[in-house]
Amino acid sequence: METRVKISEVCCLCYGAKRALTKSVEAKKEGKNVVLFKEILHNKRVVQELQKLNIVEKENLEDLQKGDFVILRAHGEGKGTYRYLDSRNIEYLDCTCPNVLSINKLVEKKNSEGYKIILIGKYGYKTGKMHPEVLGTSNWCDSPILIEEEEEIDTINLSSEKYFLAVQTTFSQEKALKMIDKISKKMQQFGKKFEFKDTTCNAQRVINEKSVKLAKEADKMIVVGGKNSSNTKELFNNVSTYTTSFFAESIDDVKALIKDKKIVKGDYIGLTGGASTIIEELNEIRDYILKVL
Ligand code: SF4
Structure with missing residues:
Protein backbone atom coordinates (compact mmCIF):
# COMPACT_ATOMS: atom_id res chain seq x y z
CA MET A 1 0.00 0.00 0.00
CA LEU A 13 3.32 29.12 14.55
CA CYS A 14 0.43 31.05 16.02
CA TYR A 15 0.14 34.73 15.12
CA GLY A 16 1.58 35.85 18.47
CA ALA A 17 4.78 33.86 18.03
CA LYS A 18 5.00 34.69 14.31
CA ARG A 19 4.71 38.38 15.06
CA ALA A 20 7.54 38.32 17.63
CA LEU A 21 9.76 36.43 15.23
CA THR A 22 9.04 38.70 12.25
CA LYS A 23 9.55 41.87 14.29
CA SER A 24 12.94 40.61 15.56
CA VAL A 25 14.20 39.90 12.05
CA GLU A 26 12.81 43.20 10.72
CA ALA A 27 14.54 45.17 13.49
CA LYS A 28 17.83 43.43 12.72
CA LYS A 29 17.47 44.35 9.05
CA GLU A 30 16.99 47.96 10.12
CA GLY A 31 20.42 47.73 11.73
CA LYS A 32 19.33 47.52 15.37
CA ASN A 33 21.34 45.63 17.94
CA VAL A 34 18.56 43.13 18.54
CA VAL A 35 18.62 41.25 21.83
CA LEU A 36 15.93 38.70 22.62
CA PHE A 37 14.95 38.74 26.24
CA LYS A 38 14.71 34.99 26.91
CA GLU A 39 13.97 32.28 24.37
CA ILE A 40 11.56 33.71 21.81
CA LEU A 41 10.29 30.30 20.69
CA HIS A 42 10.80 26.80 22.04
CA ASN A 43 12.27 25.85 18.70
CA LYS A 44 15.95 24.94 18.36
CA ARG A 45 16.04 25.50 14.62
CA VAL A 46 14.58 29.00 14.84
CA VAL A 47 16.98 29.88 17.66
CA GLN A 48 19.93 28.74 15.51
CA GLU A 49 18.69 30.72 12.50
CA LEU A 50 18.45 33.84 14.66
CA GLN A 51 21.95 33.25 16.01
CA LYS A 52 23.22 33.17 12.43
CA LEU A 53 21.74 36.66 11.99
CA ASN A 54 23.69 37.74 15.08
CA ILE A 55 20.57 38.13 17.12
CA VAL A 56 21.56 37.25 20.65
CA GLU A 57 19.50 36.06 23.55
CA LYS A 58 19.87 37.20 27.14
CA GLU A 59 18.28 35.37 30.04
CA ASN A 60 18.73 37.85 32.86
CA LEU A 61 17.24 41.31 33.13
CA GLU A 62 20.50 42.64 34.63
CA ASP A 63 22.36 41.65 31.45
CA LEU A 64 20.26 44.02 29.31
CA GLN A 65 22.00 47.32 28.70
CA LYS A 66 21.74 50.65 26.95
CA GLY A 67 22.35 50.19 23.22
CA ASP A 68 20.44 46.90 23.15
CA PHE A 69 17.20 46.80 21.23
CA VAL A 70 15.30 44.39 23.39
CA ILE A 71 12.52 42.19 22.06
CA LEU A 72 10.01 41.15 24.68
CA ARG A 73 8.63 37.79 23.59
CA ALA A 74 5.00 36.78 23.06
CA HIS A 75 4.60 35.17 26.53
CA GLY A 76 4.45 38.56 28.19
CA GLU A 77 6.37 40.16 31.02
CA GLY A 78 5.66 41.41 34.48
CA LYS A 79 5.56 45.11 35.33
CA GLY A 80 9.06 44.92 36.80
CA THR A 81 10.61 44.24 33.38
CA TYR A 82 9.11 47.41 31.87
CA ARG A 83 10.16 49.44 34.91
CA TYR A 84 13.70 48.13 34.65
CA LEU A 85 14.00 48.92 30.94
CA ASP A 86 12.40 52.37 31.26
CA SER A 87 14.53 53.34 34.23
CA ARG A 88 17.70 52.55 32.28
CA ASN A 89 16.54 54.04 28.99
CA ILE A 90 16.91 50.71 27.24
CA GLU A 91 15.04 50.63 23.95
CA TYR A 92 12.60 47.75 23.55
CA LEU A 93 9.82 46.42 21.39
CA ASP A 94 6.97 44.80 23.24
CA CYS A 95 6.01 41.71 21.24
CA THR A 96 3.75 40.34 23.94
CA CYS A 97 0.87 38.58 22.18
CA PRO A 98 -2.20 40.85 22.15
CA ASN A 99 -4.18 38.07 23.85
CA VAL A 100 -1.73 37.92 26.74
CA LEU A 101 -1.55 41.72 26.94
CA SER A 102 -5.31 41.96 27.30
CA ILE A 103 -5.32 39.37 30.12
CA ASN A 104 -2.59 41.27 31.94
CA LYS A 105 -4.51 44.54 31.61
CA LEU A 106 -7.72 42.86 32.71
CA VAL A 107 -6.29 41.33 35.88
CA GLU A 108 -4.61 44.64 36.68
CA LYS A 109 -7.96 46.43 36.34
CA LYS A 110 -9.92 43.87 38.36
CA ASN A 111 -7.23 43.86 41.01
CA SER A 112 -7.50 47.65 41.30
CA GLU A 113 -11.28 47.27 41.69
CA GLY A 114 -10.72 45.09 44.74
CA TYR A 115 -11.15 41.64 43.22
CA LYS A 116 -8.88 38.85 44.40
CA ILE A 117 -7.43 37.33 41.23
CA ILE A 118 -7.53 33.60 40.57
CA LEU A 119 -5.35 32.45 37.70
CA ILE A 120 -5.72 28.97 36.25
CA GLY A 121 -2.43 28.02 34.65
CA LYS A 122 0.68 25.94 34.71
CA TYR A 123 2.39 27.41 37.71
CA GLY A 124 4.34 24.26 38.56
CA TYR A 125 1.98 22.54 41.01
CA LYS A 126 3.64 19.21 40.37
CA THR A 127 6.67 20.19 38.32
CA GLY A 128 7.84 23.20 40.31
CA LYS A 129 8.31 25.00 36.97
CA MET A 130 6.19 28.06 36.34
CA HIS A 131 5.12 28.86 32.78
CA PRO A 132 6.50 32.29 31.78
CA GLU A 133 3.05 33.58 30.86
CA VAL A 134 1.71 32.72 34.33
CA LEU A 135 4.72 34.40 35.88
CA GLY A 136 4.15 37.52 33.77
CA THR A 137 0.40 37.75 34.42
CA SER A 138 0.93 37.15 38.17
CA ASN A 139 2.99 40.31 38.22
CA TRP A 140 0.06 42.46 37.10
CA CYS A 141 -1.91 41.90 40.31
CA ASP A 142 -1.35 41.34 44.02
CA SER A 143 -0.51 37.74 44.95
CA PRO A 144 -3.04 35.92 42.78
CA ILE A 145 -4.37 32.50 43.73
CA LEU A 146 -2.77 30.08 41.28
CA ILE A 147 -4.54 26.86 40.40
CA GLU A 148 -3.43 24.12 38.06
CA GLU A 149 -5.33 21.03 39.19
CA GLU A 150 -8.92 20.45 40.23
CA GLU A 151 -7.83 18.97 43.56
CA GLU A 152 -6.52 22.40 44.60
CA ILE A 153 -9.96 24.02 44.46
CA ASP A 154 -10.99 22.74 47.90
CA THR A 155 -8.11 24.62 49.48
CA ILE A 156 -8.85 28.06 47.95
CA ASN A 157 -8.71 30.66 50.68
CA LEU A 158 -12.02 32.55 50.73
CA SER A 159 -11.06 35.49 52.91
CA SER A 160 -11.89 38.02 50.14
CA GLU A 161 -15.42 39.09 49.17
CA LYS A 162 -15.04 39.13 45.39
CA TYR A 163 -12.97 37.12 42.97
CA PHE A 164 -12.02 37.40 39.34
CA LEU A 165 -10.69 34.41 37.42
CA ALA A 166 -8.64 34.30 34.20
CA VAL A 167 -6.89 31.41 32.46
CA GLN A 168 -3.42 31.01 30.92
CA THR A 169 -3.92 31.24 27.14
CA THR A 170 -2.41 27.84 26.35
CA PHE A 171 -4.11 25.97 29.19
CA SER A 172 -6.54 23.21 28.15
CA GLN A 173 -9.92 24.89 27.72
CA GLU A 174 -11.80 21.70 28.56
CA LYS A 175 -9.96 21.32 31.85
CA ALA A 176 -10.28 25.03 32.66
CA LEU A 177 -14.06 25.07 32.10
CA LYS A 178 -14.55 22.11 34.45
CA MET A 179 -12.48 23.86 37.09
CA ILE A 180 -14.36 27.15 36.61
CA ASP A 181 -17.65 25.33 37.08
CA LYS A 182 -16.45 23.82 40.35
CA ILE A 183 -15.02 27.13 41.60
CA SER A 184 -18.24 28.93 40.67
CA LYS A 185 -20.29 26.46 42.78
CA LYS A 186 -17.93 26.92 45.70
CA MET A 187 -18.23 30.71 45.46
CA GLN A 188 -22.03 30.47 45.37
CA GLN A 189 -22.02 28.19 48.39
CA PHE A 190 -20.01 30.71 50.40
CA GLY A 191 -21.89 33.77 49.08
CA LYS A 192 -18.91 35.29 47.29
CA LYS A 193 -19.05 37.49 44.22
CA PHE A 194 -17.40 35.64 41.33
CA GLU A 195 -16.58 36.73 37.78
CA PHE A 196 -14.48 34.97 35.23
CA LYS A 197 -13.27 35.19 31.66
CA ASP A 198 -12.29 32.19 29.58
CA THR A 199 -9.00 33.58 28.25
CA THR A 200 -7.74 30.38 26.62
CA CYS A 201 -6.37 31.02 23.16
CA ASN A 202 -8.47 30.46 20.08
S1 SF4 B 1 -1.99 33.55 23.14
FE1 SF4 B 1 -2.32 32.22 21.39
S2 SF4 B 1 -1.74 33.47 19.65
FE2 SF4 B 1 -0.88 34.42 21.46
S3 SF4 B 1 1.19 33.59 21.70
FE3 SF4 B 1 -0.15 32.35 22.95
S4 SF4 B 1 -0.73 30.63 21.61
FE4 SF4 B 1 0.05 32.27 20.32
Missing part, protein backbone atom coordinates in the same frame (compact mmCIF):
# COMPACT_ATOMS: atom_id res chain seq x y z
CA GLU A 2 1.10 3.52 -0.70
CA THR A 3 2.42 5.64 2.19
CA ARG A 4 0.37 8.77 2.77
CA VAL A 5 1.33 11.88 4.72
CA LYS A 6 -1.06 14.69 5.51
CA ILE A 7 -0.30 17.92 7.33
CA SER A 8 -3.02 19.22 9.63
CA GLU A 9 -5.15 21.97 8.00
CA VAL A 10 -4.20 24.35 10.81
CA CYS A 11 -0.99 23.99 12.78
CA CYS A 12 2.38 25.58 13.62
CA ALA A 203 -5.39 29.92 17.88
CA GLN A 204 -4.31 27.03 20.05
CA ARG A 205 -7.83 25.62 20.13
CA VAL A 206 -8.15 25.54 16.34
CA ILE A 207 -4.75 23.81 16.03
CA ASN A 208 -5.99 21.22 18.54
CA GLU A 209 -9.33 20.69 16.81
CA LYS A 210 -7.84 20.27 13.35
CA SER A 211 -5.07 18.00 14.63
CA VAL A 212 -7.56 15.79 16.47
CA LYS A 213 -9.65 15.60 13.28
CA LEU A 214 -6.58 14.34 11.43
CA ALA A 215 -5.65 11.94 14.26
CA LYS A 216 -9.08 10.33 13.94
CA GLU A 217 -8.44 9.43 10.31
CA ALA A 218 -4.67 8.74 10.27
CA ASP A 219 -2.95 5.49 11.32
CA LYS A 220 -0.27 7.39 13.18
CA MET A 221 0.45 10.97 14.15
CA ILE A 222 3.73 12.78 14.50
CA VAL A 223 3.64 15.92 16.61
CA VAL A 224 6.57 18.18 15.79
CA GLY A 225 7.75 20.70 18.33
CA GLY A 226 9.94 21.51 21.30
CA LYS A 227 9.60 19.11 24.22
CA ASN A 228 9.59 22.06 26.62
CA SER A 229 6.75 23.77 24.78
CA SER A 230 3.62 23.68 26.90
CA ASN A 231 1.17 23.84 23.99
CA THR A 232 3.02 21.17 21.97
CA LYS A 233 2.82 18.79 24.92
CA GLU A 234 -0.89 19.53 25.20
CA LEU A 235 -1.31 18.89 21.49
CA PHE A 236 0.51 15.57 21.80
CA ASN A 237 -1.73 14.51 24.69
CA ASN A 238 -4.83 15.38 22.68
CA VAL A 239 -3.95 13.55 19.48
CA SER A 240 -2.51 10.51 21.26
CA THR A 241 -6.00 9.82 22.65
CA TYR A 242 -7.12 8.97 19.12
CA THR A 243 -4.19 7.22 17.48
CA THR A 244 -0.63 6.02 17.96
CA SER A 245 1.36 9.23 18.25
CA PHE A 246 5.00 10.19 18.35
CA PHE A 247 6.80 13.34 19.41
CA ALA A 248 9.55 14.67 17.13
CA GLU A 249 11.76 17.63 17.91
CA SER A 250 13.37 17.50 14.48
CA ILE A 251 13.66 15.44 11.33
CA ASP A 252 16.31 13.34 13.11
CA ASP A 253 13.65 12.01 15.48
CA VAL A 254 11.54 11.04 12.46
CA LYS A 255 14.53 9.24 10.92
CA ALA A 256 14.85 7.29 14.19
CA LEU A 257 11.15 6.36 14.07
CA ILE A 258 11.63 4.97 10.57
CA LYS A 259 14.81 3.11 11.58
CA ASP A 260 13.00 1.56 14.57
CA LYS A 261 10.08 0.63 12.27
CA LYS A 262 7.65 2.67 14.37
CA ILE A 263 6.43 4.12 11.11
CA VAL A 264 6.52 1.90 8.06
CA LYS A 265 5.69 1.80 4.37
CA GLY A 266 1.94 1.92 3.77
CA ASP A 267 1.13 3.97 6.88
CA TYR A 268 -1.21 6.94 6.68
CA ILE A 269 0.70 9.49 8.75
CA GLY A 270 -0.73 12.71 10.10
CA LEU A 271 1.64 15.58 10.82
CA THR A 272 1.02 18.52 13.07
CA GLY A 273 3.06 21.09 14.93
CA GLY A 274 2.52 23.22 18.00
CA ALA A 275 2.40 26.99 18.16
CA SER A 276 6.20 27.26 18.18
CA THR A 277 6.85 24.96 15.22
CA ILE A 278 7.50 26.37 11.76
CA ILE A 279 5.65 24.94 8.75
CA GLU A 280 8.94 24.43 6.84
CA GLU A 281 9.87 21.70 9.35
CA LEU A 282 6.64 19.83 8.63
CA ASN A 283 7.08 20.18 4.87
CA GLU A 284 10.61 18.75 5.09
CA ILE A 285 9.45 15.84 7.24
CA ARG A 286 6.59 15.07 4.86
CA ASP A 287 8.91 15.13 1.85
CA TYR A 288 11.45 12.94 3.64
CA ILE A 289 8.91 10.29 4.66
CA LEU A 290 7.48 10.15 1.16
CA LYS A 291 10.98 9.82 -0.28
CA VAL A 292 12.10 6.91 1.92
CA LEU A 293 8.86 5.01 2.52
